[in-house]
Amino acid sequence: MTSRNLRYITSNRVFDGYHFLPNGTCMAVDSTGQIVDILKRESCPQDELEVFKGVLCPGFINAHCHLELSHMRGILEEKTGLIPFINGILANREAPTEVIQQCMAECDTEMYENGIVAVGDISNTIDSFNVKSNSKIYYHTFVEIFDLDPKKATTTFDKGMEVYHQLSKLGLSGSLAPHAPYTVSKELFHMINSFNKDHLNLSTLHNQETLAENDFYLTGKGLLNQFFNEINVDISFFEPTGKKSLPSTLGFMSDISKVILAHNTVSEIDDIQFAERTINEVFWCTNPNANLYIENRLPEYQYFIDQNVTLTVGTDSIASNWQLSIYEEMRTIKNQFPHITTEQLLSWATSNGAKALGIETWAGSFSKGMKPGIVHIESLDVMHTEWDAESYPKRLI
Numbered sequence: 001m002t003s004r005n006l007r008y009i010t011s012n013r014v015f016d017g018y019h020f021l022p023n024g025t026c027m028a029v030d031s032t033g034q035i036v037d038i039l040k041r042e043s044c045p046q047d048e049l050e051v052f053k054g055v056l057c058p059g060f061i062n063a064h065c066h067l068e069l070s071h072m073r074g075i076l077e078e079k080t081g082l083i084p085f086i087n088g089i090l091a092n093r094e095a096p097t098e099v100i101q102q103c104m105a106e107c108d109t110e111m112y113e114n115g116i117v118a119v120g121d122i123s124n125t126i127d128s129f130n131v132k133s134n135s136k137i138y139y140h141t142f143v144e145i146f147d148l149d150p151k152k153a154t155t156t157f158d159k160g161m162e163v164y165h166q167l168s169k170l171g172l173s174g175s176l177a178p179h180a181p182y183t184v185s186k187e188l189f190h191m192i193n194s195f196n197k198d199h200l201n202l203s204t205l206h207n208q209e210t211l212a213e214n215d216f217y218l219t220g221k222g223l224l225n226q227f228f229n230e231i232n233v234d235i236s237f238f239e240p241t242g243k244k245s246l247p248s249t250l251g252f253m254s255d256i257s258k259v260i261l262a263h264n265t266v267s268e269i270d271d272i273q274f275a276e277r278t279i280n281e282v283f284w285c286t287n288p289n290a291n292l293y294i295e296n297r298l299p300e301y302q303y304f305i306d307q308n309v310t311l312t313v314g315t316d317s318i319a320s321n322w323q324l325s326i327y328e329e330m331r332t333i334k335n336q337f338p339h340i341t342t343e344q345l346l347s348w349a350t351s352n353g354a355k356a357l358g359i360e361t362w363a364g365s366f367s368k369g370m371k372p373g374i375v376h377i378e379s380l381d382v383m384h385t386e387w388d389a390e391s392y393p394k395r396l397i
Contacts, residue, residue, distance in 0.1 A: 017351035017365025059117030059373025061353025064314025072319035115375035146179035189252035290316030
């Protein structure tokens, strides 16, 4: 292949998904976006060299999103707490089909333009499947199933499978997912996991997003108990375990080899250690802007770093965020926890996310033969402890 068929791209710094490469690194990329070679800058044809100021990195992985809620941008009040937020979702979920479809298409475009190449997306319905079928982004859809009543487990599971079969007919990647510990019975957990372990063996779970979740399992009382009463859901059958939510339920997913735990806002060291012992591969997905939008608090990231676990990054939905940008999620973390390095954050958003979704053979890192996409983060100085407003991402490929 002659040089005329390739683009030679370099920047102040190049991050390969794991580390910053030596200064002067250049990538040769073909017209399909495939990395053909990684070279020293002086080995590239100088008259064809494209030089960018800032940082180049692989395309971002959004490990947790709800595209279905795209029509709810700016509708729900900020910082109300999880229970009022859930009530807001229930009250505003319905909208005309054309509005839902248009808003999802706009959010899909927004993510693409912000450098996102793949999304782990939660779906309760088939609403998002048309947008996903026509998207430039890769989606793995988690068909989410929930009902705390064990007597309704079979009926609820069958309804979820109807959604999954529609996804499968379109040739889209997907698996089943329980919603959260406080909305899924042991029986339903087992049905979901029995299916997943014979398929992609990948699932996800909303985890410890609020202290009320732990209270529910510790005592059977608190805000979640009040919530179920207010919406007239009978939970008289529920028996608290005297343990927090994660150790009370994650064992029901132990047959699954890979689980993405989302939010983890109030997770502590004992929760992290329990999960790492229970599941073969755990990916801890942080959604900082959604955490601030809903609960106005962030996880204690040092707990996760000290335990040397695998972190990923998600946006959650536009109903709980100000934008759908993995870069803005990283900026929020960096500006509040400046000791977390740029290298760590970028690895969470690229290679770790790709591993979580099982797409590391083509996404998440720069190496020969891969097509991870290339994002240029303009004006980012990796030596700064904060990311200022002048730095922003732009998709190159």
